[in-house]
Amino acid sequence: MKDVSKSPWIIHYDGSSCNGCDMEVLASLTPVYDIERFGVINTGDPMQADIFLVTGGINTLNQMVVKQIYDQMPSPKVVVAIGTCACTGGIFKECYNIIGGTDTTIPVDIYVPGCAARPQSIIDGIVQAKECLKQKCIAEQKAAKEGK
Amino acid sequence: MTEEVMIRIAVTAAYIILAPFLGGLLSGLERKLSARMQGRRGPSVFQSFYDVKKLFSKNLQVVNGAQIFIMGSYAFFIVFTGALLFAGWDLLLVFFTLTTAAMFLVAAASCTHSPYSTIGANREMVQMMSYEPMVLLTAVGFYLATGSFDVAEIVKADQMAILKLPGCFIGFMFILTIKLRKSPFDISCSHHAHQEIVKGITTEMSGPCLGLMEISEWYEKVFLFAMIGLFFISSNPLSIIAVVVMCSLAFFLEVLIDNTSARLTWDRMLYSSWTVTLLLGGVNILLLELFK
Ligand code: SF4
Numbered sequence: 001m002k003d004v005s006k007s008p009w010i011i012h013y014d015g016s017s018c019n020g021c022d023m024e025v026l027a028s029l030t031p032v033y034d035i036e037r038f039g040v041i042n043t044g045d046p047m048q049a050d051i052f053l054v055t056g057g058i059n060t061l062n063q064m065v066v067k068q069i070y071d072q073m074p075s076p077k078v079v080v081a082i083g084t085c086a087c088t089g090g091i092f093k094e095c096y097n098i099i100g101g102t103d104t105t106i107p108v109d110i111y112v113p114g115c116a117a118r119p120q121s122i123i124d125g126i127v128q129a130k131e132c133l134k135q136k137c138i139a140e141q142k143a144a145k146e147g148k
Numbered sequence: 149m150t151e152e153v154m155i156r157i158a159v160t161a162a163y164i165i166l167a168p169f170l171g172g173l174l175s176g177l178e179r180k181l182s183a184r185m186q187g188r189r190g191p192s193v194f195q196s197f198y199d200v201k202k203l204f205s206k207n208l209q210v211v212n213g214a215q216i217f218i219m220g221s222y223a224f225f226i227v228f229t230g231a232l233l234f235a236g237w238d239l240l241l242v243f244f245t246l247t248t249a250a251m252f253l254v255a256a257a258s259c260t261h262s263p264y265s266t267i268g269a270n271r272e273m274v275q276m277m278s279y280e281p282m283v284l285l286t287a288v289g290f291y292l293a294t295g296s297f298d299v300a301e302i303v304k305a306d307q308m309a310i311l312k313l314p315g316c317f318i319g320f321m322f323i324l325t326i327k328l329r330k331s332p333f334d335i336s337c338s339h340h341a342h343q344e345i346v347k348g349i350t351t352e353m354s355g356p357c358l359g360l361m362e363i364s365e366w367y368e369k370v371f372l373f374a375m376i377g378l379f380f381i382s383s384n385p386l387s388i389i390a391v392v393v394m395c396s397l398a399f400f401l402e403v404l405i406d407n408t409s410a411r412l413t414w415d416r417m418l419y420s421s422w423t424v425t426l427l428l429g430g431v432n433i434l435l436l437e438l439f440k
Contacts, residue, residue, distance in 0.1 A: 004205055006198035034188035036179075039195050045347045047209060047354035050202070074207035074355050137205070 004050060004076060005134040007039040008126065011049035013069055015102075016092055017056025020116035021083030025053055028119040028126075035123055038130065046072035051129050055117075057085045058105050059097045070106040076136040078129045080110040083117045090115065156235050156300070163234040163370070164227060171366025172196045174373075174399065181403045196362065203359035211260040211352050218256040219357055223364040225249035230371040236300030239287045246283075246371075249364075250276055257349035268348030271336035274414045278333075278421040279323035282316075285429035289316040290378070292436045303381050308390070310379040315432025317379050321398060322424045326417065327372055330406040333417050373398065 014022040028035045029042055043049050046069045058066060070079065081102040084090035089100040102108050109132045112125035176193040183190020192198075210216060229245040232238075250272070257269035291297050293312040294305045302309065310317050326333040337348035353361055376398050377391040412420075 004202040007195065007202045031186045031188040034183070034190070036183065036191055037189045039191045039198060041199075043347065045351055047352065048347065048350075048358060050206075072209075074209045076206075 004137050005130040007041075008050050008078075008130050008133060009041045009043045009048055010051045010053055010126070011043055011046055011069065011073070012053045012055070013066060015054060015056030015062045015066065015086065016059045016095075016098060017083065017085050017090075021055035021085065021114075024116045024119055025055060025082060025122060028122045033119045033123060035126065038123075038127065040126065046070075047074065049073050050077055050133060051126065052077065052079045052106075053082055053122075053126075054079065054086045054102045054108075055082045057089045057092050058099045058102060059095075060099065061097070063099060063105050066102070066105050076133055076140055078109045078132045078136065079106055080112060080125050080129050081108045082112045082122055082125065084113055084115045087111045087113055152300075160231050160235040163230055167227075167230060167367050167370040168363055171363075171369045172200070174369055175362075175366065178399075178403055181400070182407055185403070185407045196366075200359045200362050203362065204356050206355035208356050209354045210357060211262070214259050215256050215352070216357060218252055218259060219353070219360050222249055222252035222256060223360050223367075225252060226364040226367045226371070230367055230374070233299055233371060233374060236298060236303070239290055239297045239299055239302070242299070243283050243287055247276070247280065253349060257352070260352040262352045264346045265349055265351040268336050268351060271414060272349050274418060275326050275329075275333065275336055278418050279326045281422065282319045282323045282425040282429055285425060285433060286313075286316050286320050286375075289313045289429070289433055289436070292433060292440075299378070302378060304383050306383060308380050308382045308387060312436060313379065313432060315428035319424050319429040319432075320375065320379075321401070322428075323421060324372060324376070324398065325402060325405060326421065328369065328402060330402055332405075332409040332412040334406075334411060335414055335417065338411070 012022075012025055027033060029040075046052075050073070052070060052073060054066065070077075079102065081087050085092060086102045089098050092098050093100065099105070110125050110129050112121050114121055117125075173193065173196075175196045176191075179195060180190045180193050208216075225245055226249045229242055229249060232242045232245060254269045254272050254276075257265045257272065260266075287297065290302055290309060290313070293309045294302045296302060329337055329339065331338075335348075337350055350358060350361055373395045376395050380390040380394050381387050
């Protein structure tokens with residue numbers, strides 16, 4: 001059976017944020033929180049990633065970038081919005097250039113709230129993203145079978 | 149068929165079938181060992197197998213269709229290199245095939261015209277320039293020490309080649325770091341994230357294509373450690389123990405160096421590897437020639 005959930009590789013993009021959540025994502029990659037124990041690799045290359053971590057809100061300038069990264073990722077893929085900014089726009093919501101949360105641009109699967117989101121909840125989000133990845137894989141297989 | 153031919157075929161077949169398992173396990177152990185050195189738990193030792201399994205179940209995305217064919221050729225030649233070594237063929241032929249394989253990798257990276265992967269390809273060529281002289285000197289050293297380029301003859305020598313080739317051995321250990329793409333010489337493609345050229349030569353590879361690259365790396369790893377073993381093997385069956393011990397030590401040392409050093413620039417790599425080649429490899433061979 002196809003199972004991609006055992007090696008979730010991530011790519012991380014930081015949008016319009018105060019960089020707080022950005023730092024927390026990096027913190028969860030350090031030896032203290034050691035997210036690599038779930039098989040996570042931080043790739044920096046959309047073509048090799050399975051999970052897209054977005055921190056910060058979407059503004060008129062970075063909307064295209066987020067779309068690009070999402071489109072370049074081969075399916076199955078999962079999007080995790082980390083922090084209040086990425087979920088809804090957060091404290092920047094009323095700013096003139098802000099469009100809103102990540103889901104205004106690409107479909108989001110997992111929301112991790114918090115300002116800043118703590119490493120523990122980020123890890124929780126990624127573990128749930130693994131499960132989501134698995135479901136998507138099964139759904140894709142089913143679709144392929146029925147297609148035949 | 150004589151008995152020797154039978155043995156050669158059996159050993160080669162064993163390499164082709166078992167090397168991916170051994171290589172995958174080695175790279176899993178590598179990640180575990182690195183994690184332990186950094187004081188964390190790290191992924192399972194079978195993580196590399198999970199990774200490759202995942203890569204093969206992802207969608208195939210390629211920028212240039214030729215890349216798949218070139219990657220296939222790279223994988224084929226890497227397997228072929230190891231097969232030639234384990235079949236006991238000529239050491240020079242083995243090394244030339246290895247270079248051919250490396251050229252295919254460079255072509256696979258540069259055919260996509262992505263700036264990141266092209267820089268990676270350029271750096272891979274600088275890496276080749278750094279390690280090739282030492283590789284050739286090692287072959288010459290084996291010839292002078294044992295009187296033959298044939299691996300089948302080298303393994304039948306009365307004494308270990310290391311006794312006559314200590315300089316070549318240290319030199320080979322030095323270029324092993326370059327060949328395995330480990331810090332401080334991981335300039336063309338790092339195994340760790342957030343490097344300045346994204347993922348270097350593998351930037352434009354995804355899904356099955358990257359999976360092929362990983363499997364080739366496993367084959368290459370086994371081949372390289374077999375080369376280390378060649379320094380310690382002799383006609384005495386007990387030398388197998390020395391081979392296993394020294395290969396494990398070399399493996400540990402590589403991981404330690406990877407974890408304790410920062411990346412160098414390409415020119416520092418070139419100068420240092422050529423200095424080591426000339427000083428250790430060159431002098432070793434010169435002395436061997438003088439006191440024959
Ligand atoms: S959610 Fe809070 S901490 Fe995170 S980026 Fe927004 S403002 Fe900063």
